[in-house]
Amino acid sequence: MAKSLLIVSRQAPWSGPSAREALDIALAGGAFELPIGLLFLDDGVFQLAPGQRPASIEQKDLQANLQALPLFGIDELYVAARSLTERGLVTDGLKLPAQVLDDAALRDLIQRYDQVITL
Structure with missing residues (x-):
C-alpha cells in the first residue's frame, strides 16, 4: 500500500516558485x-483567493494547476482557519472547496499522514 502524503503549501502564488x-x-x-x-x-x-491578476506582476497563473487537482484524484484539500482570518479571507470566496480546519484539527490532520512535505 502506498504511503499517504500531505503537502503543506505556505507561500503566496506570487512570492516565488x-x-x-x-x-x-x-x-x-x-x-x-x-x-x-x-x-x-x-x-x-x-492561492485560493479570487480576483488574482498574476500577469500584472509578470507571474504565471496557477489557476489551471488548481483546477486540475480533482482530475488527478486530489480531493483532500484543507485550509487553515487562522490563516484565512489573519489575511481577511472568507471561505465563500475561495476558488476551490477546501475543508477549513482550526489549530487542533490541523495537528490531527498532520498526524494522519505518513509523510509531510512543506513548501
Missing part, C-alpha cells in the same frame, strides 16, 4: 494514484 512546486508535486503524486492531501497554510491561502 514554492506555490507552483507544491501543486506540481501534488499533481505528479496524483498521476501515480498516491493518497495525497493538500493543506494551504499561512500565505499559501492566497
Whole structure:
C-alpha cells in the first residue's frame, strides 16, 4: 500500500516558485494514484483567493494547476482557519472547496499522514 502524503503549501502564488512546486508535486503524486492531501497554510491561502491578476506582476497563473487537482484524484484539500482570518479571507470566496480546519484539527490532520512535505 502506498504511503499517504500531505503537502503543506505556505507561500503566496506570487512570492516565488514554492506555490507552483507544491501543486506540481501534488499533481505528479496524483498521476501515480498516491493518497495525497493538500493543506494551504499561512500565505499559501492566497492561492485560493479570487480576483488574482498574476500577469500584472509578470507571474504565471496557477489557476489551471488548481483546477486540475480533482482530475488527478486530489480531493483532500484543507485550509487553515487562522490563516484565512489573519489575511481577511472568507471561505465563500475561495476558488476551490477546501475543508477549513482550526489549530487542533490541523495537528490531527498532520498526524494522519505518513509523510509531510512543506513548501
